[in-house]
Amino acid sequence: NAGVTQTPKFQVLKTGQSMTLQCAQDMNHEYMSWYRQDPGMGLRLIHYSVGAGITDQGEVPNGYNVSRSTTEDFPLRLLSAAPSQTSVYFCASRGGPTNFYGYTFGSGTRLTVV
Amino acid sequence: GNSVTQMEGPVTLSEEAFLTINCTYTATGYPSLFWYVQYPGEGLQLLLKATKADDKGSNKGFEATYRKETTSFHLEKGSVQVSDSAVYFCALSERLTGGGNKLTFGTGTQLKVEL
Numbered sequence: 001n002a003g004v005t006q007t008p009k010f011q012v013l014k015t016g017q018s019m020t021l022q023c024a025q026d027m028n029h030e031y032m033s034w035y036r037q038d039p040g041m042g043l044r045l046i047h048y049s050v051g052a053g054i055t056d057q058g059e060v061p062n063g064y065n066v067s068r069s070t071t072e073d074f075p076l077r078l079l080s081a082a083p084s085q086t087s088v089y090f091c092a093s094r095g096g097p098t099n100f101y102g103y104t105f106g107s108g109t110r111l112t113v114v
Numbered sequence: 115g116n117s118v119t120q121m122e123g124p125v126t127l128s129e130e131a132f133l134t135i136n137c138t139y140t141a142t143g144y145p146s147l148f149w150y151v152q153y154p155g156e157g158l159q160l161l162l163k164a165t166k167a168d169d170k171g172s173n174k175g176f177e178a179t180y181r182k183e184t185t186s187f188h189l190e191k192g193s194v195q196v197s198d199s200a201v202y203f204c205a206l207s208e209r210l211t212g213g214g215n216k217l218t219f220g221t222g223t224q225l226k227v228e229l
Binding site for chain 2: 004006033035040041042043044045048056058059090092102103104105106107108
């Protein structure tokens with residue numbers, strides 16, 4: 001089915017470990033983004049990309065890296081995990097040049113850092 | 115900066131009751147407004163949207179009207195069902211300096227519908 005696919009669904013890391021959260025979409029969307037969801041805070045933008053080879057920071061980028069080598073994939077890397085990065089992470093994509101189409105979200109990755 | 119304020123939950127209703135979830139926003143310019151719904155264990159799904167003042171978004175019996183004068187986008191449904199139990203997020207879209215845009219979300223309102 002077309003959509004945004006995130007892997008893994010669950011992950012437990014030890015403090016200081018690194019890992020990559022995968023995100024792939026098959027809708028040929030140019031715009032992709034990563035959000036984290038924390039209780040009582042809604043979703044906050046980590047990084048985003050407006051096309052292959054172009055990325056930029058959102059409002060909470062520290063401790064995360066991204067790259068966009070293809071239109072389909074937008075992985076999120078945690079460089080050295082910290083307990084403050086315990087959260088649910090969502091990848092989202094959008095087609096079209098305006099806000100008219102809304103965003104398609106993946107089903108999320110629940111990350112726990114111990 | 116831009117912000118979205120939603121009523122706190124949880125909201126508990128009986129089936130067939132009327133639903134209102136309040137949402138107000140602070141923004142420069144005229145952002146697009148959205149309601150997203152998140153069912154347990156799933157990602158967010160777009161429920162409805164409005165892109166300019168006085169627009170009414172509607173979907174699956176839910177409605178919301180973009181009110182510029184009161185900076186509000188309240189979600190309503192005339193008769194809720196148990197299957198509507200979920201978390202509802204109000205959001206606005208704003209442009210970023212890098213050429214993209216981002217969604218600014220409210221904190222979410224949990225709705226529980228009981229038989």
